[in-house]
Amino acid sequence: MRRIVDLLRRASRGWTPEQTSQPVMGMAGLFWPTASHLAVAGLIATLSPAALALAGDIPDLPSARTDLTExxxxxxxxxxxxxxxxxxxxxxxxxxxxxxxxxxxxxxxxxxxSSANITFEEEGTFKLGNAIFRKNWVSSPSSTQASDGLGPLFNARACQSCHLKDGRGHPPEGNADATSMFLRLAREASTEEEKAERAEHKVLNFPDPTYGAQLQDLAVPGLAGEGRMRITYAEQPVTLGDGTTVSLRKPSYAVDGLAYGPIHPDTTLSPRVTPAMIGLGLVEQIxxxxxxxxxxxxxxxxxxxxxxxNMVRDALSGELTLGLFGWKAQTPSIRQQSADAFAGDIGISTPEKPDHWGDCTKAEKSCLDLPNGVQERLGSVEAPSPVMDLVTFYSQNxxxxxxxxxxxxxxxxxxxxxxxxxxxxxxxxxxxxxxxxxxxxxxxxxxxxxxxxxxxxxxxxxxxxxxxxxxxxxxxxxxxxxxxxxxxxxxxxxxxxxxxxxxxxxxxxxxxxxxxxxxxxxxxxxxxxxxxxxxxxxxxx
Incomplete structure (x- = not known):
């Protein structure tokens, strides 16, 4: 990889083909570029200098497409x-x-x-995934045997509750609920150990010590929700070039009714509406x-x-990779995005994120004391691999x-x-x-x-x-x-x-x-x- 980067940098400096083809010093000594090496170097016109610098700093980061013929x-x-x-x-x-x-x-x-070009068999898989995407999870224990494990703290009972008709969420307006919008909670590193974790991309940021990574306003019977998001708007008039006036509304956010004590003073509140689901599988294959x-x-x-x-760790491979999904490009794959949503939004554990109590923290002991929905005959998590396979396929198509x-x-x-x-x-x-x-x-x-x-x-x-x-x-x-x-x-x-x-x-x-x-x-x-x-x-x- 670094040999290719060296060739690309030579080309970026305007070296002639004869100069570019001179031997390159590698870790094992000199090597002479092959025709394929030089073909890759010829792609320099399509790459930015910053992309080359980035490719040189991160092992195995692709600096050119390897899937195409000339x-x-x-x-x-x-x-x-x-x-x-x-x-x-x-x-x-x-x-x-x-x-x-x-x-x-x-x-x-x-x-x-569904994608118009999937097969008849895949259409059946898509429909099964849709059924799981729409189904309501219930609290444990229950007689359903395959749908319990909700929460105990949560934002929604089903994927579809947030991704309304697979489309765009909205802030609460009038009597509308806040199901398709929630608050992310996070703080910066405060110790040397935490700073090292951030520097090594082991974590994205750090959750609130009491309320975790997001505010969950709903809870199973017998448990209090964490609190309620409050939004206030201030109107700001803007005059356009032709004299037209447009009013923009600037929001401010707070939390009412905190059930488990105060939020940490360094915790930031970031509102997020759910984005539309269309085309995710195509984006994943760019x-x-x-x-x-x-x-x-x-x-x-x-x-x-x-x-x-946004370079992030893939939760399964542990490799540093390109973030594609989420409002801050913090997630590298649809499957990981689905697992994060199951755990954070609904409180359901998956093989990728085996958090049976979702986003409950040690400070929320009453949450951790409640039963989870694991059915041993179905696996060690509440939504085992077949469920994740179906939801992922649905989201991709x-x-x-x-x-x-x-x-x-x-x-x-x-x-x-x-x-x-x-x-x-x-x-x-x-x-x-x-x-x-x-x-x-x-x-x-x-x-x-x-x-x-x-x-x-x-x-x-x-x-x-x-x-x-x-x-x-x-x-x-x-x-x-x-x-x-x-x-x-x-x-x-x-x-x-x-x-x-x-x-x-x-x-x-x-x-x-x-x-x-x-x-x-x-x-x-x-x-x-x-x-x-x-x-x-x-x-x-």
Whole structure:
């Protein structure tokens, strides 16, 4: 690996092919680059200097795609090149989820369709996974024999309770509950030992000593929930370039009714709404090299955008790998994301996270004294491997809906504005997934997620002050935009951003700060027609 990195660095310095092919000093002495080595070095034009530096620092981190032939590589480079023609839709743009794109009627179930290219047998597996995703877990002991183990402290009784119709969650509004939004609790390292754990990526951060990693407002009978999230909003008027006034609501968070004592003074509260589930399996099969090629932590190209990866430990292999999922890219795989949700949200143990009492802490003894739902004949955890297999498969194969209105002039004009305002600097339009994906349904698919899946400083306005792995309190992963225009149809609301503070897409854009400030300012300075066109483009995704 380090030999390849050395060759790449030679190429990056402008060395000629003859110079690049000179012997390289390796750990075992000199070696002469082969044709394949030089072919890899030829990919330097697609990699950022920061990506090379990162590859040199972390063993086995891919600096180039290893799954493609030279012919494939040329095809991928050509098809993913940003467009400059906004007079008509791009080829394959309608099918934003590749061959798995759902072409079914757009209705409230638009996010709950299976990938169109899975087999008949896999469709049965998908339906079984859907049944588990929807089922309500109950407290122990019970007569169900396969559904007990809830909590004892929890945020939801079912996966579907948080991921409403597999779509986007919302903050509590009026009499609505807070099931699809909760508070993450975390503090920074306070001892040398904890600092060492953080430095070695053994932990993402440290939970509150009493209330754990997230506030759980629900509990099984006989036990008190931890407390209730309280949100207050302050309206902030913003005047756009044409004189239009938009009001943004700035939230503040607190906890009422704490049942087990005070929260630690260093604990931060970070609100999170549940994101849409569509396209996760495709995102999982984007080659890491394609994401790392966009890394530019020092903004060497001077565009004001400094994307960074969140490198995290895979819970099963222990290897340092690229985080892809979650609001701060803190999770490397769908299976691990599912296991974390089972434990933290519902209080169900899995082979990946065998926490029978969920997020209960030693300070919550009354929680730990309650029975768990392990059935020995089914395994040593409450949701054994077959359950995890089904839920993971279901989550990997929720289809992305087809685009709409892509030929309409306002949508094309809005797409042009999206590019010219600089939105694509973070919201990368398209990728081609791995040739060697485990499931053919996700293999070598042209997809349009509109995300680079990297961390970006979004400014003080959106900061939560909570570090998660390599992500700082100001940084967030660029969220994918596919399906965003169907949020109201599926979920009955238009609340956006990590905490749902934005009541529509215009407000969401105006909250962008930090690395998103330039694009935000261009949007704010544009005329009403151009702004409306950009919104229509987003609504077509």
């Amino acid at each position: 012919q494939d590589r040329a095809r991928v480079e050509a098809i993913t090149k940003p467009t400059t023609d906004f007079s008509k839709p791009e080829e394959y743009e309608l099918m934003q989820g590749g061959a798995g794109t759902s072409r079914k009627r757009v209705n409230a179930d638009a996010f709950s369709q 080659h890491p090299a394609d994401i790392l090629a966009k890394v530019d932590p020092d903004d060497r190209d001077g565009d004001g955008i400094s994307g960074r990866p 929720l289809a992305v809906p087809a685009r709409r209105d892509i030929n309409k002039q306002p949508v094309l004009a809005g797409k042009k504005a999206f590019y010219e305002m600089g939105c694509v600097s973070c919201h990368t339009p398209k990728f081609v997934t791995r040739r060697d994906a485990p499931n053919k349904a996700q293999s070598f698919q042209l997809i349009w997620p509109y995300s680079d899946f990297l961390l970006h400083d979004m400014g003080e306005g959106l900061a939560d002050g909570q570090a998660v792995g390599d992500a700082t309190g100001n940084e967030w992963r660029t969220p994918p935009l596919w399906g965003i225009g169907l949020t109201k149809r599926v979920n009955g609301h238009t609340f956006f951003l990590h905490d749902g503070r934005a009541r529509n897409l215009t407000e969401a854009i105006l909250w962008h700060g930090g690395e998103g400030q330039k694009a935000r300012d261009r949007f704010a300075a544009a005329g009403a027609e151009e702004r409306d066109a950009l919104i229509k483009f987003l609504e077509s995704l």
